[in-house]
Amino acid sequence: MRHRRERPDTPVPYSRARFPARLDALAGIGDWLRGACERCGESGAWLDTFELAAIEASSNIIRHAAAATAHAAQASDEPVIALTLRRGTRALTLDLFDGGRPVPQGLFDARKALPPFDPEDIDTLPEGGMGLGIMHASVDCVEHRRRLGINRLRLVKNRG
DSSP states (O other): OOOOOOOOOOOEEHHHHHESSSSSGGHHHHHHHHHHHHTTTOOOHHHHHHHHHHHHHHIIIIIIIHHHHHHTTTTOOOOOOEEEEEEEEEEEEEEEEEOOOOOOTTTTTTTOOOOOOOOGGGGOOOOOHHHHHHHHHHEEEEEEETTTEEEEEEEEEEEE
């Protein structure tokens, strides 16, 4: 019998959850992620930035993909976000799945920087358009894929 040898950092399923694609679910998503990451031994600023990226990603899914699709289809089933956190020896990987509309072509092709702003003057902060920059600044890898009508947004953050 022949066994397939796995790479040393192949992530394995660690924790999964499903949340309604509603803004009032963001706190629950953050609580779930923090608990799962703490069980992996992560905490402090590392966890804060990972949670920030995850909440920004979830918010974008709710505002732009899931809500728009549910409204357009007049769906009776409430849209959901499914999350899978996988632990590897060098990184944690969070996959966010939704059945919402596709993202614009090329949106995730290049690393997005935060738009310029004066951190001392919060009134100059842009009203929108910072989400991808926040995600890229908070994690090591942001990937998007759509397959069989399902979006997968992957956030990878290297450990320690």
